[in-house]
Amino acid sequence: MTGKEYVLNVLEQVEKRNENEKEFLDAVKEVATSLIPVFEKHPEYMEEGLLERIVEPERQIMFRVPWVDDKGRVQVNRGYRIQFNSAIGPYKGGLRFHPTVNASIVKFLGFEQIFKNSLTGLPIGGGKGGSDFDPKGKSDREVMRFCQSFMAELCKHIGLDTDVPAGDIGVGAREIGYMYGYYKKIRNANDQGVLTGKGLAYGGSLTRTEATGYGLVYFTEEMMRANNLSLDGKRVVISGSGNVAIYATQKATQLGAKVVALSDSNGYIYDENGINLEVVKEIKEVKRGRIKEYLDYVPSAKYFEGCRGIWTIKCDIALPCATQGEIDENSAKILVENGTKVVAEGANMPSTLEAIEVFQSNGVLFGPAKAANAGGVACSALEMSQNSMRMSWSFEEVDNKLKNIMVNIYKNSAAAAKEYGQEGNILMGANIAGFKKVADAMMAQGIV
Numbered sequence: 001m002t003g004k005e006y007v008l009n010v011l012e013q014v015e016k017r018n019e020n021e022k023e024f025l026d027a028v029k030e031v032a033t034s035l036i037p038v039f040e041k042h043p044e045y046m047e048e049g050l051l052e053r054i055v056e057p058e059r060q061i062m063f064r065v066p067w068v069d070d071k072g073r074v075q076v077n078r079g080y081r082i083q084f085n086s087a088i089g090p091y092k093g094g095l096r097f098h099p100t101v102n103a104s105i106v107k108f109l110g111f112e113q114i115f116k117n118s119l120t121g122l123p124i125g126g127g128k129g130g131s132d133f134d135p136k137g138k139s140d141r142e143v144m145r146f147c148q149s150f151m152a153e154l155c156k157h158i159g160l161d162t163d164v165p166a167g168d169i170g171v172g173a174r175e176i177g178y179m180y181g182y183y184k185k186i187r188n189a190n191d192q193g194v195l196t197g198k199g200l201a202y203g204g205s206l207t208r209t210e211a212t213g214y215g216l217v218y219f220t221e222e223m224m225r226a227n228n229l230s231l232d233g234k235r236v237v238i239s240g241s242g243n244v245a246i247y248a249t250q251k252a253t254q255l256g257a258k259v260v261a262l263s264d265s266n267g268y269i270y271d272e273n274g275i276n277l278e279v280v281k282e283i284k285e286v287k288r289g290r291i292k293e294y295l296d297y298v299p300s301a302k303y304f305e306g307c308r309g310i311w312t313i314k315c316d317i318a319l320p321c322a323t324q325g326e327i328d329e330n331s332a333k334i335l336v337e338n339g340t341k342v343v344a345e346g347a348n349m350p351s352t353l354e355a356i357e358v359f360q361s362n363g364v365l366f367g368p369a370k371a372a373n374a375g376g377v378a379c380s381a382l383e384m385s386q387n388s389m390r391m392s393w394s395f396e397e398v399d400n401k402l403k404n405i406m407v408n409i410y411k412n413s414a415a416a417a418k419e420y421g422q423e424g425n426i427l428m429g430a431n432i433a434g435f436k437k438v439a440d441a442m443m444a445q446g447i448v
């Protein structure tokens with residue numbers, strides 16, 4: 001059987017088994033097709049059924065999360081944790097609290113996480129989780145009661161050497177704090193390394209808050225440098241205005257670029273003079289408000305309803321940092337027509353498969369999520385190391401490690417692409433480099 005036949009056969013099985021899980025199927029398709037040259041070169045991977053095994057989660061947990069709101073009413077949400085692959089280390093991956101969370105979303109995120117975590121070069125397996133709970137509009141006490149109920153079940157499945165969750169959309173320092181507090185209470189254990197993204201006062205790592213956004217920009221900078229380009233003086237459009245978007249804006253600005261737009265799920269702002277990040281932080285991190293409030297502070301800026309329009313703004317670099325599927329084929333074509341040269345993904349799978357095809361066929365430098373946004377999980381693994389050693393490293397120390405990791409992710413992805421005859425295709429290179437390490441570990445550990 002050829003590598004291509006093998007991949008197509010496995011994809012057919014995956015489609016049958018998971019027919020209603022579009023996001024998961026897209027993620028598997030993207031990874032599996034880019035691995036065809038690997039299976040051609042290494043038939044032993046086919047003989048050991050590696051692709052069939054890697055697309056099947058080791059374990060998936062779904063549970064009821066009952067809690068009582070401020071009016072005394074009972075609310076019920078659904079919680080998830082997927083423990084996808086532990087070949088190279090404990091399951092590691094964020095928790096997402098957002099109304100759109102379902103089994104398919106958690107599964108695609110968990111699948112992507114396997115390769116992303118492998119690319120960091122650190123010993124962490126792939127997992128993900130979350131709930132359809134929406135923290136937006138809830139009081140702190142409601143969020144706390146929800147987090148406690150969520151952790152009451154989750155704590156049965158996680159552990160320092162088993163599974164280490166972190167934040168994602170809707171899960172920031174506040175939620176991690178409530179969850180860690182409850183974990184500690186019911187386990188009677190100060191297992192700081194069981195959750196990452198903690199506050200600095202109780203085992204958090206400096207740079208973790210900035211890590212995904214900073215890492216994205218370090219990756220972008222390296223990808224541009226390898227192609228004789230630089231960030232200096234470039235116009236950048238960034239979607240979202242959450243954790244990743246804010247710190248990508250900060251680092252891009254520090255490195256000489258001008259970020260002219262940010263968004264949230266209601267609309268986007270455009271500021272020709274460059275985004276004033278202190279204002280955005282005040283609105284989003286302190287007031288938990290909406291991005292349109294930016295105009296209250298900077299009246300010369302413009303606000304537009306609807307978030308997709310952000311991709312019509314002319315820019316050299318586009319950094320999607322909001323959510324999956326936010327750049328479709330049409331938005332990708334507009335970006336190309338407007339002369340965008342670089343797209344790097346801060347969010348997970350923000351570009352559809354059709355959009356990626358548009359970028360690649362038009363010579364846009366494309367940094368795929370699993371490589372470009374791996375800085376967050378890399379720094380989480382550094383937080384675990386510090387917790388194990390009962391030590392804290394300085395901001396500069398962690399930031400330097402983060403930068404090295406991001407540069408290496410780019411270099412390893414570029415080298416893997418070249419080795420398999422796909423020079424310049426960082427998407428394929430990242431999939432191949434991420435897969436190889438996990439595959440070799442699975443080969444060594446037998447059929448388990």
Ligand code: NDP
Nearest residue numbers: 168169170212240241242243244264265322323347348376
């Ligand atoms: P946050 O919750 O801090 O921010 C998310 C941002 O995206 C908000 O501005 C939100 O707007 C916007 N957004 C969410 N859903 C939608 C939607 N359906 N349409 C348009 N905008 C939307 O999350 P993060 O910044 O942490 O995460 C952003 C992305 O980065 C996600 O894909 C996440 O998986 C990925 N990521 C995050 C990492 C991390 O360390 N935090 C690590 C690696 C990847 P609103 O406020 O209106 O909801």
